[in-house]
Amino acid sequence: MSFITRGFSGRSRERDERLPPGQTLVHDFPVLSAGPTPDIDTADWEFTIRTESGSQSWNWDEFMALEIDEVSTDIHCVTHWSKLGTSWRGVSIDTLFEHVETGYDYVMAHSYGGYTTNVPLDELRGGKAWVAFEFDGEPLEPEHGGPARLLVPHLYFWKSAKWVRGLEMMPTDEPGFWEQNGYHLHGDPWKEERYW
């Protein structure tokens, strides 16, 4: 149903085929958060995976001792901005799940501050997602989710839960905080799964 907007020409044709539909390339790093930025000391930080049979936790030092990946990726926010070729360091979800057994297929990511977002486990495993703590060679800033955030770059960026502190396995897909507030249950930027 798209039609030409009278008088609009746009600033530039910065079209890059790496940009999903409806996205604009930015060079700064915008912030999408529903509340204040929590201040979490790495000394108090803990990351827990909870399954039907128990839980596995790492403190900051234990986490840093895991195998760390360097990740270069494009990121896409539901609020229409994208960044290309961003660089991150973090621990792959595959590495974390070497220590975890579960028969459940769905994940609720929990964050400090109480936010949640849901992702199918399939969308996190197989080299698709990390718990990242460094951006552009620097410790991840609190505004952007530090000390650590989920990084699920093939989905809209709200799925990359900031201030992440754990993953809870679930038998069925349930909407998290963002999804209950109008964002799409899945969030594929190439299909523009922004809202429902």
Place this chain on the structure above:
Amino acid sequence: MSDTVGIAPSVRAVPRAGWHVGTVTAAIRETPNATRLEIEVDGWPGNAPGQHLDVRLTAPDGYTATRSYSIASSGDASRVVLAVDKLPDGEVSPFLVDEVRAGDLLEVHGPLGAFFVWRPGGDPRPVQLIAGGSGVVPLYAIAGARAQAGDETPFRLLYSVRTPGDVYFARELEALAGTSAPLRLDLVYTRRAPDGWPTPPRRITRELLEASVVPAAEHPLVYVCGSTGFVERIADWLVEFGHDPRSIRTERYGGT
């Protein structure tokens, strides 16, 4: 992991979002740097106070640009009101502020966002609204909805603007401040204050903020909206003052 943020009681507490065609019925200078757009949106399902929509512009060669704008109006009406601030090197805002005129068609998607919302007759907590510049748009919608419903929840608005001419919805806010259950309006001028104003122009400092908001001890629900830097600064201070982070809702417009 049980401390999840409280959410609206019903999963579908707001109307379903969709694409709509809107006809601009009025484009009015709101301030020297901003335009108020009134848009009649075919099939608009209404919106809650505080929600926003996306505007998508399409160039002749098919290039599109999409940006979010808060809605200054609320309720069942199919007419929505926006107020857009012009960023000097922006792609979309100069077009909306200077080019768009009555009769133009705009594609909009919404209503969006179900968290930065306040409804009359619901939460009894006092409400503190804090706006920087165009960030007042959804807060005006919220304060307006309260007045329209005759809701008497205590309300304060702390509003930072550059100069007296930069106040959005100036007359409407003044009217809300003069009702029987008034909105308490505190204006802060950052560049130029009105003649006879008791203080020189200044930005909101930590001290000024603490003195101008409903104290944490009264457990207010706080809505903060404006540029990202403004919201970050204000929200951090509120947490330092002892406000429960989960009672602070933020909308960050971008920039620094």
